[in-house]
Amino acid sequence: MTFDLDLIISFLPDILRALGVTILLWIVGSALGILVGFVIAVLRRYGPRGLDLALLAPVELIRGTPFLVQIFLLYYGGPFIGLSLDSVTAGLVGLTIYGAAYYSELWRSGFNAIPRGHIEAAQCVGLNRRQTLKRIILPEMTMLLLPSMVNMTILMLKETAILSIISVPELTLAVSALGTKYYAFVEGFAILALVYWALVEACSAMGRYAERRLSKYRFAAT
Amino acid sequence: MTEKPAIKVEKLVKRFGANTVLSGIDLVVPRGQVTCLIGPSGSGKSTLLRCIAFLEEANEGLIEINGEPLGFTSGEYGERNRLPAAQIQKVRSHIGMVFQQFNLWPHMTALGNVAEALVTVRGMPRKAAEERAMAQLSNVGLSARAGHYPSELSGGQQQRVAIARALALDPDIMLFDEPTSSLDPELTGEVLNVMRELAQSGMTMLVVTHEIGFAASVGSKIVFLDHGEKIVEGRPDEVFGKPRHERIDQFLDTYLDRGAATLL
Amino acid sequence: MSWKLFWLLVEASRLTIILSAVSISLGFVLASLVCAAVMSGNRAARAAGRLFVSFFRGTPLLVQLLLIYYLLPQIGLNVPSEVAAIVGMSLCTAAYQAEILRGGFVSVPRGLIEAANMCGFSPAATFRRIRLPIAVQLTIPALTSEAIMMLKSSSLVSVVGVIELTRMAQDLAASTYRPLELYAAAGFVYLVINIVVAGLGLGLEKRMSWGRL
Numbered sequence: 001m002t003f004d005l006d007l008i009i010s011f012l013p014d015i016l017r018a019l020g021v022t023i024l025l026w027i028v029g030s031a032l033g034i035l036v037g038f039v040i041a042v043l044r045r046y047g048p049r050g051l052d053l054a055l056l057a058p059v060e061l062i063r064g065t066p067f068l069v070q071i072f073l074l075y076y077g078g079p080f081i082g083l084s085l086d087s088v089t090a091g092l093v094g095l096t097i098y099g100a101a102y103y104s105e106l107w108r109s110g111f112n113a114i115p116r117g118h119i120e121a122a123q124c125v126g127l128n129r130r131q132t133l134k135r136i137i138l139p140e141m142t143m144l145l146l147p148s149m150v151n152m153t154i155l156m157l158k159e160t161a162i163l164s165i166i167s168v169p170e171l172t173l174a175v176s177a178l179g180t181k182y183y184a185f186v187e188g189f190a191i192l193a194l195v196y197w198a199l200v201e202a203c204s205a206m207g208r209y210a211e212r213r214l215s216k217y218r219f220a221a222t
Numbered sequence: 223m224t225e226k227p228a229i230k231v232e233k234l235v236k237r238f239g240a241n242t243v244l245s246g247i248d249l250v251v252p253r254g255q256v257t258c259l260i261g262p263s264g265s266g267k268s269t270l271l272r273c274i275a276f277l278e279e280a281n282e283g284l285i286e287i288n289g290e291p292l293g294f295t296s297g298e299y300g301e302r303n304r305l306p307a308a309q310i311q312k313v314r315s316h317i318g319m320v321f322q323q324f325n326l327w328p329h330m331t332a333l334g335n336v337a338e339a340l341v342t343v344r345g346m347p348r349k350a351a352e353e354r355a356m357a358q359l360s361n362v363g364l365s366a367r368a369g370h371y372p373s374e375l376s377g378g379q380q381q382r383v384a385i386a387r388a389l390a391l392d393p394d395i396m397l398f399d400e401p402t403s404s405l406d407p408e409l410t411g412e413v414l415n416v417m418r419e420l421a422q423s424g425m426t427m428l429v430v431t432h433e434i435g436f437a438a439s440v441g442s443k444i445v446f447l448d449h450g451e452k453i454v455e456g457r458p459d460e461v462f463g464k465p466r467h468e469r470i471d472q473f474l475d476t477y478l479d480r481g482a483a484t485l486l
Numbered sequence: 487m488s489w490k491l492f493w494l495l496v497e498a499s500r501l502t503i504i505l506s507a508v509s510i511s512l513g514f515v516l517a518s519l520v521c522a523a524v525m526s527g528n529r530a531a532r533a534a535g536r537l538f539v540s541f542f543r544g545t546p547l548l549v550q551l552l553l554i555y556y557l558l559p560q561i562g563l564n565v566p567s568e569v570a571a572i573v574g575m576s577l578c579t580a581a582y583q584a585e586i587l588r589g590g591f592v593s594v595p596r597g598l599i600e601a602a603n604m605c606g607f608s609p610a611a612t613f614r615r616i617r618l619p620i621a622v623q624l625t626i627p628a629l630t631s632e633a634i635m636m637l638k639s640s641s642l643v644s645v646v647g648v649i650e651l652t653r654m655a656q657d658l659a660a661s662t663y664r665p666l667e668l669y670a671a672a673g674f675v676y677l678v679i680n681i682v683v684a685g686l687g688l689g690l691e692k693r694m695s696w697g698r699l
Contacts, residue, residue: 064634064680065673066641069652073673076659077666154544161546165645172549185556193545193553200544277600311606319604325597329619329694339605342615384601391605 011178018174019195021088022160025170029092030156033099034149040100041107055104062101067159070094075166091163091170099156106148110141143214150207154200161196171195226289228253228395228426229274234283236269236450243269245450246283251395251443256427258437261447262473267430268322270447271399274428275319276310287313287395318388322400324380326372332359332383333368336390344391358386362416378409382416389420396420398429434477438462446470491658492671498654499675505568505650506637509575510583513636514629516576517583524588535584542581548642550574555646571643579636586628590621623694630687634680641676651675 040059044052062070074083074097075090085093114137122132164173175192179185229251236244243266251257259267272278274285276293284302285292292313294302326335336355340346346354359365362382372380381401388396398417402410414436421427421440431437437444437458444461446454446469454467461470523535542550551574558570594617602612644653655672659665 061673061677064638064677066638066652066676068641068644069655069669069673069676072652072656072659072665073669077669080666158546161548162642164548172546172552176552179556186553186560189549189553189556193541193549196546196549197541197544201540275604277603314604315606317604319601321597321601323595323597325595325601327598327601327616327620329623338615339602339607342611343606343608387601387605
C-alpha cells in the first residue's frame with residue numbers, strides 16, 4: 001500500500017483523458033438536459049392539456065426509477081428495438097433523458113413560483129407574451145431556480161460515475177481498471193472520491209458566486 | 223414594592239453593528255396604567271420593548287422590573303454585571319408578551335397554546351391547565367374556538383389567543399409589540415377591544431403601536447421616540463394637544479388615516 | 487416474459503426494500519447526530535459535521551460504495567457485501583438527511599421560540615415541545631423524497647455483488663437474453679415501490695397537517 005509517484009505519473013495521461021470524458025459528459029449532458037427540460041416544461045405549461053398528460057408519464061417514469069436501470073434498458077435493451085448505441089452515446093443520451101425529466105420539474109416549479117401579479121403587471125404595461133417570457137419570467141426564474149439548478153447539475157456529475165458500469169471510458173472506469181491491474185482499489189477510489197469532491201465543491205462555489213452576483217434581483221419582501 | 227414603578231429603564235443603549243438603534247433611553251412605566259410607545263418606523267420603539275422583554279440584550283444601561291434588575295446589575299464601579307439565566311427567567315415571569323406576528327405554535331390548538339406553558343413550565347396537571355386555559359379563552363371571547371389550530375383562525379382571533387396565552391401565566395405587566403400591525407383593518411377592532419378591557423381591569427401595559435387613536439384614548443402616558451431618542455413624553459392631551467412638538471406634528475401628518483385625524 | 491421471471495424480480499425487490507429501509511433508518515440516527523454537531527456551539531464538532539456532509543454529498547455513491555467495499559477488508563473487517571452496502575448507503579443518506587434536518591430547524595420561525603422564551607420555557611423544553619415537532623413536520627416531504635432517492639440509489643449496490651432487484655434483473659437478462667423486458671419490469675417494480683413510499687409520505691404529511699407556518 002505504498003504510493004509510487006512514478007507509477008502515478010505514468011498513469012496521468014490516461015487519467016486526464018478519462019477526466020476529460022467525465023467533464024464532457026457532465027457539461028454536455030447537463031446542458032442538453034436543461035434545454036430539453038425547458039422545452040418539456042414550456043410544452044406542459046403552454047401546450048394543450050393532452051400534451052401535458054402525455055409528457056407527465058415519461059417524466060414520472062424517469063423520476064421513479066433508478067438511473068442505472070434506465071441505462072441498462074437503453075444500452076442492453078436498445079439493440080432489440082434497433083437502437084444500437086456505443087457506450088458513450090448511450091451514456092450521453094441516457095444522461096440527457098434522465099436530466100431532462102428532473103430539470104423539467106425544476107423549470108415547472110419556477111413557472112409556478114412567479115407571482116401572477118408580476119405577469120399581470122407586464123401585460124398592463126403592454127408587453128406581449130414572448131416579451132413577458134423573455135423580459136420578466138426568465139430573469140425572475142433564473143434567480144429563483146439557480147440554487148436548485150446548481151444542485152441538480154452537481155447530481156448529474158455524480159451520476160456520470162454510474163456510466164462506468166456500461167464501460168463508458170470515464171474517470172471511475174479508468175480508476176477501477178488501474179485498481180484491478182495493480183490491486184490498489186482503496187488508494188484509487190480514495191483519490192477518485194477526492195477528485196469528484198473537488199469538482200462538486202468548485203461547482204457549488206460557482207453557484208454561490210452567481211447567487212451573490214444576482215442577489216439584487218431577489219424578490220422584495222412583501 | 224408599590225412605590226417602585228413596574229418598569230424602569232435607565233440610559234439604555236442598543237446597537238446593531240455600527241447602527242445605534244437606542245441612544246440612551248430613560249423610561250418609567252407606572253403601575254396599573256397603559257403606556258404607549260409611538261414613533262415612526264425605525265425609531266427603535268420595538269427594539270426598546272424587546273430589550274425590556276430581554277429578547278434583545280442592550281449594550282449599555284439597566285432595566286428594572288418591579289424593582290428587580292433584569293439581566294444586568296450595576297456593580298461597585300458602575301460596570302454592568304451579568305445575572306444568571308435563572309434570575310432572568312424569574313424576573314421575566316412577571317412579564318407577558320404579545321407579538322406583532324402572534325407567534326402561536328402551529329402544532330397546538332388554541333387551547334393547547336394557552337395551556338402549554340402551564341403544564342411544561344408551571345408543572346400543572348394537564349386537566350387543570352386546560353380548565354384555566356379555557357377560562358382565559360372565554361375572557362377573550364374564543365371559548366368556541368378552543369379546538370381550532372392557529373391556521374384555522376383569523377388574524378384577530380390568533381392575536382386574541384396570543385393575549386390569552388400570555389395572561390394565563392398571570393403576569394403583572396403586559397408588553398404589546400405592534401399587536402394590530404399585521405391585521406386587516408376590520409380585525410383590529412376586536413383585538414383593541416380586548417386590550418381596552420384589560421386596561422380597565424388595571425393591568426400594567428406597555429404598548430408599541432401605530433394606532434394613534436387607541437393610544438390617545440386608552441393610554442395614560444404617551445412616549446414618542448424618534449431615531450432612538452425619547453423626544454416627548456406625557457399625558458395624551460399634553461403630547462397631542464397644542465402647542466405640539468414639531469416632530470409630533472410631522473408624525474401625525476403621516477398618520478392622518480390611522481385615527482389621528484380627530485386629534486388635529 | 488413469464489410470470490416466473492417477474493416473480494423472481496419481485497422476490498429480489500425484498501432485499502432492495504430491506505437494504506433501503508435499514509440504511510434510511512440508520513442514516514436517520516446518524517443524521518440526527520451530525521445535525522446536532524453542525525448546529526452545536528462547539529467549533530470542532532461543527533467543522534467535523536460540515537466535513538462529513540460535504541464529503542458524502544460531494545462524491546458519487548458508487549465511488550463511496552466501492553471505496554467502502556474494498557476498504558473494510560483492508561482494515562480487517564471481513565463482512566458480507568450486504569453489510570458493506572448498508573454502511574455505504576447509511577453514510578451517504580445520513581449526509582443528505584442531516585442537511586434536511588438542519589434546514590427544518592433553521593426554518594422554525596424565531597418568533598415561535600421567542601414566544602416560548604417569554605412563557606418561561608427552558609431551552610430543553612423549547613426544543614422538545616416547540617422546535618422538534620415543528621422541524622419534523624417541515625422535513626417530512628424532503629425526507630420522503632430522500633427515502634425514494636435511496637430506494638433508487640440502492641440499485642448501485644448491485645456492483646458490489648448484492649443480489650437485489652437490479653442485479654437480479656441483470657443476471658436474468660444475461661441468462662435469458664431478454665434485457666428489454668427484464669429491465670423494463672425491474673423499472674416497473676421500482677416505480678411501484680416508490681409510489682407506495684410517496685403515498686405513505688403524503689399520508690404522514692396529512693396526518694400532521696396542523697397549521698402551515
